[in-house]
Amino acid sequence: GGRSFPYARSPPDKLLGGLLPDGLDERSCRSRYESSMYRRSTARRPSPQLIAKLRRHEELQKRCGPNTNAYRLAVEQLRSGKSVVGSSPECKYVVSISYRGLGNRILAAASAFLYAMLTDRVLLVDPSNEMDELFCEPFPGTTWLLPRQDFPLASYTNFSIDTAESYGNMLKNKVVSADAPMTAAEKLPAFVYLHLDHDYAHEDKMFFCDDDQRLLSGVQWLVMRTDLYTVPGLFLVTAFQEELDALFPERDAVFHHLARYLFHPSNHVWGLVTRYYRAYLARAELLVGIQVRNFDPRHAQSPHVLRQITSCVWREKLLPEVLATEEHTTTTPGAKSTTAVLITSLRPWYYERIKGMYWDQATVTGEDVSVHQPSNEGQQQFGKKSHDGRAWAEMYLLSLCDVLVTSGWSTFGYVAQGIGGLTPWVLHKQPENLTAAPDPPCFKDVSMEPCFHAPHVYDCKMRRGLDPGEVVPHVRHCQDVSWGLKLV
Numbered sequence: 001g002g003r004s005f006p007y008a009r010s011p012p013d014k015l016l017g018g019l020l021p022d023g024l025d026e027r028s029c030r031s032r033y034e035s036s037m038y039r040r041s042t043a044r045r046p047s048p049q050l051i052a053k054l055r056r057h058e059e060l061q062k063r064c065g066p067n068t069n070a071y072r073l074a075v076e077q078l079r080s081g082k083s084v085v086g087s088s089p090e091c092k093y094v095v096s097i098s099y100r101g102l103g104n105r106i107l108a109a110a111s112a113f114l115y116a117m118l119t120d121r122v123l124l125v126d127p128s129n130e131m132d133e134l135f136c137e138p139f140p141g142t143t144w145l146l147p148r149q150d151f152p153l154a155s156y157t158n159f160s161i162d163t164a165e166s167y168g169n170m171l172k173n174k175v176v177s178a179d180a181p182m183t184a185a186e187k188l189p190a191f192v193y194l195h196l197d198h199d200y201a202h203e204d205k206m207f208f209c210d211d212d213q214r215l216l217s218g219v220q221w222l223v224m225r226t227d228l229y230t231v232p233g234l235f236l237v238t239a240f241q242e243e244l245d246a247l248f249p250e251r252d253a254v255f256h257h258l259a260r261y262l263f264h265p266s267n268h269v270w271g272l273v274t275r276y277y278r279a280y281l282a283r284a285e286l287l288v289g290i291q292v293r294n295f296d297p298r299h300a301q302s303p304h305v306l307r308q309i310t311s312c313v314w315r316e317k318l319l320p321e322v323l324a325t326e327e328h329t330t331t332t333p334g335a336k337s338t339t340a341v342l343i344t345s346l347r348p349w350y351y352e353r354i355k356g357m358y359w360d361q362a363t364v365t366g367e368d369v370s371v372h373q374p375s376n377e378g379q380q381q382f383g384k385k386s387h388d389g390r391a392w393a394e395m396y397l398l399s400l401c402d403v404l405v406t407s408g409w410s411t412f413g414y415v416a417q418g419i420g421g422l423t424p425w426v427l428h429k430q431p432e433n434l435t436a437a438p439d440p441p442c443f444k445d446v447s448m449e450p451c452f453h454a455p456h457v458y459d460c461k462m463r464r465g466l467d468p469g470e471v472v473p474h475v476r477h478c479q480d481v482s483w484g485l486k487l488v
C-alpha cells in the first residue's frame with residue numbers, strides 16, 4: 001500500500017462506496033470512517049438502490065424515532081392497548097430484543113433491520129447486554145436504542161414462546177387470522193410479539209408467509225425475538241422479492257452490507273482493534289485468521305482438533321507446512337515474506353500448540369510464521385463488561401484478515417466473515433466422541449453469508465411441507481448446518 005493508507009491494499013474509501021452517510025461526528029465514533037484504512041480485502045459495492053433506500057430509511061428513523069412527537073403518540077397508542085382506528089398509523093416500529101451471545105445479537109439486529117427496511121418500520125434495538133456500549137449509533141440525528149424507561153411493555157425482555165401476544169399464540173387462539181383478507185383495523189392488536197427464536201413453533205413461523213405479512217403490516221408495534229439470521233427466510237416471502245432483488249443484486253453480500261452499515265465498534269472497542277492490529281498484525285504480508293470455537297468442552301484441548309486445524313491450513317495451502325525437527329532451510333534474513341496468524345478462541349491451548357510448532361520447526365518455504373491470540377477468556381460469560389468488548393474486537397480483527405478459517409455453526413465466525421467480505425474455509429463441527437481428526441478437515445464455503453439455522457419448512461400457498469432449499473436458486477442449504485439456509 002501507499003503511504004497514506006499503510007494497511008489497506010486499495011485507497012481507503014471512507015464512506016464504503018456510499019453505504020455510510022457523510023457528515024457524522026468523527027470523534028465520537030472513530031471506527032465509522034477509519035475502518036477502510038485497515039481493511040485488506042476488497043469490499044463489495046452497495047447498489048445505488050440500496051444507497052437510496054438507506055438514505056430514505058434514515059429519514060424515517062429521524063422523523064419517527066425517540067424524542068419526536070410521532071414517537072410520543074405511538075407510545076401512547078401502545079399504552080392504550082388499542083390499535084390506531086381509521087387510517088393506518090403514521091409511524092410503525094419493530095423492537096429487536098438483544099439476548100444470547102454477541103454473534104447471535106448481531107445477526108438478530110441485522111435481520112430486524114432488513115425487515116424494518118422492507119416494511120417501512122423504525123428499528124429500535126433493545127439496549128440490554130451492552131448493545132448501547134459496544135456499538136456507535138448507526139442513524140444520523142436520532143437513536144436506534146429503545147428508551148426503556150417509558151416503554152409501556154415493561155417486561156418485553158421476558159417474552160417467550162408462551163407469551164399470549166405472540167403471533168403464533170394469537171393464530172392458535174384465533175385472536176387474529178391471516179385468512180380474513182381485510183381484518184378491520186380496530187380488530188388488530190396494538191402490538192404483536194414475534195417469537196422467531198430457534199425453539200419457535202409452526203404458527204410462529206407463519207411469519208415467513210405472505211398472507212401473514214399482509215396482516216402484520218397493519219400492526220403498529222412489533223417486538224421481535226430472534227437469535228437467528230432470518231434474512232434467507234425473508235427472501236422466500238414473495239411480497240419482498242422484487243425489492244430485495246433491486247437492493248441486493250449480489251445476493252451473497254447482503255449481510256456484508258447490512259453489517260458494515262449498522263455495526264461500528266465504539267471508541268473503546270476500536271482502540272482494542274487498532275492497537276492490536278498495528279502492534280501485531282499490520283506488517284505481515286499475509287494475514288490468516290483462525291477462529292476456534294469448541295462447543296463441546298471436551299474438545300478444549302484435543303489433539304484431534306489440533307490435527308484438524310493443521311491439516312486444513314496445510315491441505316488448502318493457507319499456511320506453509322513445517323519440516324521435521326532439526327531440518328533447516330537456508331533463509332537470508334529479511335528475504336522471505338512474513339505471515340501472521342490470528343487465532344481467536346476461548347482457550348489458549350491451540351494457540352500455544354500452533355505457535356510452538358512454528359517456533360520449534362522451520363517451514364518448508366523458509367517463511368517465518370508468527371502466531372497471535374489477543375485473549376483467552378476461558379468460557380462464555382454473561383453480563384461481564386470487558387468480555388463482550390473483547391469478543392467484538394476479536395470478531396473485527398478476524399474480519400481484517402486476508403484469509404479466514406472459521407468453525408462451523410458459530411455465529412461469531414459468521415459475523416467476522418460477513419464484515420470482512422471473506423468466504424471462509426470452515427472446520428467441520430466435531431462429533432462428540434472424537435477419535436481422529438475429521439476427514440476432510442474443512443471445506444471452502446459457497447458464500448460469505450451467515451447460515452439461517454432454523455428455517456420454515458413449509459409451502460405457504462399449498463399449505464404443506466416443502467424443502468426451502470429448493471424454492472429459488474439463490475437460497476440453498478448450508479454445508480455446516482445441513483437443514484439451514486443461506487444466500488449464495
Ligand code: GDP
Pocket residue numbers: 100101102103104105292293344345346375377379380381387388390391392394409410411412413
Ligand atoms: P456462537 O455461540 O459461536 O454462535 O457465538 P456467539 O458470539 O453468539 O456466542 C459466543 C460468545 O462466547 C461470544 O459472544 C463471546 O462472548 C464468547 N466467545 C466465543 N468465542 C470467543 C473468542 O474466540 N474470543 C472471545 N473473546 N470470546 C469468545
